[in-house]
Amino acid sequence: xxxxxxxxxxxxxxxxxxxxxxxxxxxxxxxxxxxNNYLVDSTGGGSFEFSEAGLNFTVQPLDRxxxxxxxxxxxxxxxxxxxxxxxxxxxxxxxxxxxxxxAGRVKLVYGLYNDISDIDAARTPILLPSSIYPLTxxxxxxGVQGGEVYGYVRIGRxxxxxxxxxxxxxxxxxxxxxxxxxxxxxxxxxxxxxxRLMWETPxxxxxxxxxxxxxxxxxxxxxPADSATESARDxxxxxxASIEYVAHDLQLAAEYAQARSEVRELAxxxxxxxxxxxxxxxxxxxxxxxxxxxxxxxxxFTYANRNLGAQSDTPVNNMLTTNDENVQDxxxxxxxxxxxxxxxxxxxGHYMHGTEALGAVPTxxxxxxxxxxxxxxxx
Amino acid sequence: MSTSxxxxxxxxxxxxxxAAIGTRAASGADGFRIIVSPDNPVGSLDRRFLTDVxxxxxxxxxxxxxxxxxxxxxxxxxxxxFSDDVLRRSVSAIKSYWQQxxxxxxxxxxxxxxxxxxxxxxVLKNRGAIGYVSDGADVAGAKIVPVR
Numbered sequence: 413x414x415x416x417x418x419x420x421x422x423x424x425x426x427x428x429x430x431x432x433x434x435x436x437x438x439x440x441x442x443x444x445x446x447x448n449n450y451l452v453d454s455t456g457g458g459s460f461e462f463s464e465a466g467l468n469f470t471v472q473p474l475d476r477x478x479x480x481x482x483x484x485x486x487x488x489x490x491x492x493x494x495x496x497x498x499x500x501x502x503x504x505x506x507x508x509x510x511x512x513x514x515a516g517r518v519k520l521v522y523g524l525y526n527d528i529s530d531i532d533a534a535r536t537p538i539l540l541p542s543s544i545y546p547l548t549x550x551x552x553x554x555g556v557q558g559g560e561v562y563g564y565v566r567i568g569r570x571x572x573x574x575x576x577x578x579x580x581x582x583x584x585x586x587x588x589x590x591x592x593x594x595x596x597x598x599x600x601x602x603x604x605x606x607x608r609l610m611w612e613t614p615x616x617x618x619x620x621x622x623x624x625x626x627x628x629x630x631x632x633x634x635x636p637a638d639s640a641t642e643s644a645r646d647x648x649x650x651x652x653a654s655i656e657y658v659a660h661d662l663q664l665a666a667e668y669a670q671a672r673s674e675v676r677e678l679a680x681x682x683x684x685x686x687x688x689x690x691x692x693x694x695x696x697x698x699x700x701x702x703x704x705x706x707x708x709x710x711x712x713f714t715y716a717n718r719n720l721g722a723q724s725d726t727p728v729n730n731m732l733t734t735n736d737e738n739v740q741d742x743x744x745x746x747x748x749x750x751x752x753x754x755x756x757x758x759x760x761g762h763y764m765h766g767t768e769a770l771g772a773v774p775t776x777x778x779x780x781x782x783x784x785x786x787x788x789x790x791x
Numbered sequence: 792m793s794t795s796x797x798x799x800x801x802x803x804x805x806x807x808x809x810a811a812i813g814t815r816a817a818s819g820a821d822g823f824r825i826i827v828s829p830d831n832p833v834g835s836l837d838r839r840f841l842t843d844v845x846x847x848x849x850x851x852x853x854x855x856x857x858x859x860x861x862x863x864x865x866x867x868x869x870x871x872x873f874s875d876d877v878l879r880r881s882v883s884a885i886k887s888y889w890q891q892x893x894x895x896x897x898x899x900x901x902x903x904x905x906x907x908x909x910x911x912x913x914v915l916k917n918r919g920a921i922g923y924v925s926d927g928a929d930v931a932g933a934k935i936v937p938v939r
Binding site for chain 2: 426431433435437466468470475480482499500502506508509518519527528533534535564566572574608616617658659660661663700701702703704705706740750753790
């Protein structure tokens with residue numbers, strides 16, 4: 413059987429340091445839900461408002477220096493609206509394998525997969541587990557403007573260590589709505605620090621890691637019903653413990669995250685808001701049965717307030733009021749079909765219980781199902 | 792979901808899995824040899840070093856020369872054998888790894904060449920290059936390096 417061939421477009425002599433590597437992708441999805449339109453209005457006939465496209469260029473003009481940029485646009489319901497922006501851009505000086513320095517806009521390192529959460533072709537599920545990688549927070553996933561140091565060190569029979577540490581700020585596009593009753597006039601992350609340490613164990617394919625992020629979040633909110641404005645200055649600390657095993661065609665992964673959110677300042681009406689500790693995690697398995705077929709499944713759970721569990725009706729930050737709004741369980745199954753080396757089609761189903769990870773939308777049912785189809789072309 | 796629709800879905804899934812397993816069983820694998828520039832002083836290579844080189848985690852020879860790995864195309868049986876034996880992952884899994892790296896801005900994969908002859912020419916032309924070719928390929932002066 414003839415296999416269609418596609419790969420990076422290389423401008424210049426293939427493999428030569430001066431060649432420009434060009435890669436791109438375009439995705440179109442369809443979403444159908446039984447209720448709780450948290451991504452897009454997808455009950456009834458479903459929705460096609462689920463699109464992504466990206467194009468990147470990488471060049472290595474000098475022996476240890478590389479330059480790259482990726483343009484990215486997406487549309488998901490009312491967000492994105494195909495506005496093109498630089499997903500990442502950088503100058504990278506790779507001094508040694510154990511020390512590289514990068515400046516520009518870099519993808520936030522968090523867990524195993526945060527930096528590929530926009531890239532459908534790079535994973536099996538259409539939606540990554542929302543307990544760690546909520547799609548409704550995708551503006552936070554855009555790049556950190558700042559710098560990063562990184563490296564990879566073999567440590568003999570003990571395996572290898574890979575580290576990344578970064579600092580900077582995140583420019584967040586304004587959402588039109590915050591919660592069910594507020595509009596944002598300003599949201600930004602003026603500074604953050606993040607890092608990840610991965611240990612590649614002596615058992616080949618098994619790696620363990622921990623990553624963390626600390627950030628300041630400034631929000632200026634307008635409440636139309638009261639014609640009132642409030643400003644909040646929050647701090648957020650979060651960590652993720654990760655384990656992944658990849659061997660031949662098998663991939664197993666599990667992660668657990670905990671986040672601590674503190675409101676440091678609230679104006680003009682200071683009120684006591686308790687510190688909230690949220691948590692979540694998932695376990696995922698995929699297996700490539702054939703070159704063209706890879707099924708996968710995961711179970712993901714989330715607690716908005718870890719101390720409440722599912723047993724209390726206590727509000728969280730005056731927003732969550734019932735047991736089921738404090739939790740969410742998500743059982744997902746995916747079938748990935750690699751039609752050829754530049755085209756994939758995925759089918760995915762979710763059964764969800766609880767509504768915590770659904771974001772700031774009116775919720776209707778505590779149990780819901782979500783069905784997605786997505787196709788991606790890439791080179 | 793009605794019982795008949797559930798049965799139809801189950802039947803389709805069984806057929807898909809059966810077809811997938813069938814095509815997997817049909818896959819074969821060929822032998823390969825690792826080649827480097829004749830100017831390269833390396834005598835043999837550790838398999839895990841080779842893995843790091845092809846995943847671009849290790850980018851320098853001991854002499855500090857930049858390592859320039861080169862691949863065969865994804866449909867090549869020699870590529871499949873190299874991927875299974877050295878990288879311990881399928882070609883598809885390696886492609887997935889590079890998709891993650893490429894689109895997150897972490898790196899670009901080794902160039903893919905069409906045949907053994909192109910790999911040999913690339914290795915002879917570039918002092919830091921490393922490649923693999925089929926067992927019977929004419930290496931035309933390139934240095935064959937055993938894998939430990």
